Amino acid sequence: MLEWINDFGWIIWLTVFLLLAVAEMLTLSLYFILMSVGALAALVAFLFGAELWLQIVIFCVVALATTVLIRPLALSHLHRGPADQLSNVDRLIGRSAVVLEAVSTGGGLVKIGGDIWSARVQGGTEIPVGATVEVAAIDGATAVITHPSTHKASGTAATTA
Template identity: 35%
Template structure:
């Protein structure tokens, strides 16, 4: 077997392994381009022609099929455990004070660090609604404001 064919097959294998480990849908097109170049290398000894085939096949596949493949492989949003508390009620256990940077809320038996949605101070003992989760903080709105 010709060294050039072996080279292109090697490139195809390497790109296949890279794609298998990354799943980024980039390396697979280089893998296909290398296979096409290997096929051409069996008939055409010119490295220039082989390289042009490699670049052309890879480029065409990247441009025309990658967007389609990305759409087909689009993953659904998977909510986290924290997302389940959004919209639920909580009780302020430590005054939420944006100036002091303090605030705790008890939500479903768990204590969360909290911030108010509108940067307002919310006193201890106030019932709040959880609006969203921002990092490790529950962003809340006073039930009295609603």
């Protein structure tokens, strides 16, 4: 068994690297990806002919060093900006939209900015094509819009679709 490890250790280190990378994709914690850097370092050590014990030490040292030194810097870059900053679809709430296909409680189409969204009206009757509405919420891939009669003329909804 030890002879096989000495001959094909690169397979083990590559497998460890891939498993740690997959674990990082599932957790997004920035621990596993930095540990996978240690596995790559051990792989390089194997390719240069290092003994198994040295490969394991290199893996541990590099994984620990990257976790201690790089993770805090990476997290600080990820958490830049104000805590209340809106992201993704939350930015669409309150924006104006133009109805492209009549919208009822059963569905329809609107254009928000440059994107076309499926939509449904939040209470009320069907909204005709060409009407300007306001996005009240986003429910999955559907924009929930308010009827023009309840459409507020606020500064946040002043952006055009």
